[in-house]
Amino acid sequence: MKKNDIILIAALLAAALAALAGIALYSAGTAKGAEAVVYINGKEQGRYPLGEGRAVKIPAGDGGYNLLEIKDGQADITKASCPDKICVDQRPVSRQGESLVCLPNKVVVEIENGGEPEIDGSTN
């Protein structure tokens, strides 16, 4: 190996690490663009950025409701009028495409522009 080789290798490794750090910083900034989108009966009812904490009462028909809480960049349904409470039991969501569903009230909360899902596809 020549001295030039070592300089080249060091420069490439440094560039790769710098780019990785840059991407980490950049994606940390854009993750704030994530929104929880509320659908009732398939119709969009509202968008709430995950960046700000808040509680939204989602009205469903017949006086029913789902309480959507946004905290620490995550969306969670903490209270609901439905009998089964499956939506309340669901884990908080924050990543792209994840959703909270309450079938009795026909309410779907979906994350848009969120971070990448933990599991993605794989090809050979």
Place this chain on the structure above:
Amino acid sequence: MQQQAWVLEWEICCNTAGGGAPLPIGGTMAKKAAYMGMLTALAFVFSYIESLIPITIGIPGVKLGLANLVVIVALYTIGAKEAFVLSAIRIFLAGFTFGNPANMVYSLAGGMLSLLVMAAMKKWKLFSVTGVSVLGGVSHNIGQILVAMLVVENAKLLYYLPVLLLSGTIAGIAVGVVAAILTKRLERAGRV
């Protein structure tokens, strides 16, 4: 395309007027054809072996590039034109047999850019075999990503680049060190 590659090879191996770099093992046309054939077979086998080793870190394109070892040896012992042909034939052979023909276009883009960079770097004598191999590995990854970005029309693939840069550099060092030893020995054997 494939046929074209064969025609090209015929021109190179059988056209004595072409001249080019002297061979390490004799200089006759037959010996050159045999040497090219052997290297092509070796590159083909290396591609196959590599396809058996599953490297799954979730990012396509991360691999050792064993076949590149043969291409570098060809570049240093016969010449850029021959290495170019060898690389193209290997990619088509691997793509149509055990590889994925759909991925051939990525391999081709990576392989050709890589060879272009390596041939230029060899000419400029700025780096030793190891440095040339590192640049070859990295440019292979860059070529693949550029074509993939064109195909899926998504610039976000650029996010893969740093990881591929890292893996390309490391693989390039490994392949380069072996290639340096090989070319040195082949040259010595050729002079005897």
